Amino acid sequence: MKIIAGPASQLLASRVARELNMEPTLCEFNRFPDGEVYTRILEDIVDDVTIIQSTPTDADLVSLLQLIDACEDAPTITVVIPYMGYARQDKAFRSGEAISARAIARTIHADRVITVNIHEKSVLEHFNADSFDLDASHLIGNYIRSLGLEDPLIIAPDKGAIALAESAAADVGIEYDYLEKTRHSGDTVTIKTKNIDVTGKEIILIDDMIATGGTMAESIKLLRSQGAKDVYIACVHPVLTKNGVLRLYNAGVHEIIASDTLEKAQSSISVAPLIADFLKNI
Numbered sequence: 001m002k003i004i005a006g007p008a009s010q011l012l013a014s015r016v017a018r019e020l021n022m023e024p025t026l027c028e029f030n031r032f033p034d035g036e037v038y039t040r041i042l043e044d045i046v047d048d049v050t051i052i053q054s055t056p057t058d059a060d061l062v063s064l065l066q067l068i069d070a071c072e073d074a075p076t077i078t079v080v081i082p083y084m085g086y087a088r089q090d091k092a093f094r095s096g097e098a099i100s101a102r103a104i105a106r107t108i109h110a111d112r113v114i115t116v117n118i119h120e121k122s123v124l125e126h127f128n129a130d131s132f133d134l135d136a137s138h139l140i141g142n143y144i145r146s147l148g149l150e151d152p153l154i155i156a157p158d159k160g161a162i163a164l165a166e167s168a169a170a171d172v173g174i175e176y177d178y179l180e181k182t183r184h185s186g187d188t189v190t191i192k193t194k195n196i197d198v199t200g201k202e203i204i205l206i207d208d209m210i211a212t213g214g215t216m217a218e219s220i221k222l223l224r225s226q227g228a229k230d231v232y233i234a235c236v237h238p239v240l241t242k243n244g245v246l247r248l249y250n251a252g253v254h255e256i257i258a259s260d261t262l263e264k265a266q267s268s269i270s271v272a273p274l275i276a277d278f279l280k281n282i
Helices: 010-019 058-070 100-105 121-126 137-146 159-170 214-225 244-251 272-280
Strands: 002-005 027-031 037-041 049-052 077-081 109-116 128-134 152-156 175-185 188-193 202-210 230-238 255-259 267-269
Touching: 002 010, 010 049, 010 272, 037 058, 049 058, 058 077, 100 121, 109 272, 121 128, 128 272, 137 152, 137 159, 137 202, 137 230, 137 255, 137 267, 152 159, 159 175, 159 202, 202 214, 202 255, 214 230, 214 244
Parallel strands: 002 049, 049 077, 077 109, 109 128, 152 175, 152 202, 202 230, 230 255, 255 267
Antiparallel strands: 027 037, 175 188
16 A cells, blocks of 8 residues: 655655655655646555545645646546545535535545544545545543643533543543533523633644634633633644744643644644544555
8 A cells, every 4th residue: 555645744644654664755746837737656556555645725635636646547546635625614504505515525535534533424425436424533532631730621612522421531530511602692692611610721722624713712711711721722723824933822722632633733643543543444
């Protein structure tokens, strides 16, 4: 098997290859003067291939499609999309809207597709391949345990992320809870933990991804005002657009913890072992 790294996942693919005692296949990525992307694999493709490429931008999606096309002679093609762009647009909210996640998934033609904590698992049904979603929450839980916090509490920002918080907490024996929003009037809202007092605790706010950081920033301020000792942010996918990092630190976050599904300065956890273990068993 060959490991082929897309331009958005060079480090992660190299880590996966190392886990498998392999070297990633060299590729060339460039742009034409008109802005079109150029992709070339610098080795002959005669073995099974695994392409690893996140798609945070449209150009990254095009690069992935080009890599798949360049591997058309491979016996089997496995595509790993650690972070899939457009996955949040999984339904039409208004008449005439595209279901963008479905549209993107239908462009991927491979033998199997692997994602990591995709925002909506229903998207997997739209791939023209066997599809699997890997869960990195236990990696986050293990990292939290390694911090040696005195009185940690994992909190989901809403009920939608409670499964992620529960999974991250399960293996390491940490309590977990979620934030509950109560609207008292048109412009008055209170947010508080559902069951557990945060006073004196080291809080880890966890979600699958952080984009602008606006909701998390408000949650940090709230938890600190309620007596939390420190507040950490943990996520699988550090999208962190615009001034998201500044917004979180201005709100008083102690540390931003994230994986390398998107390769950012905050990516202190690698999902490479998770991906490599799956590849070993297919």
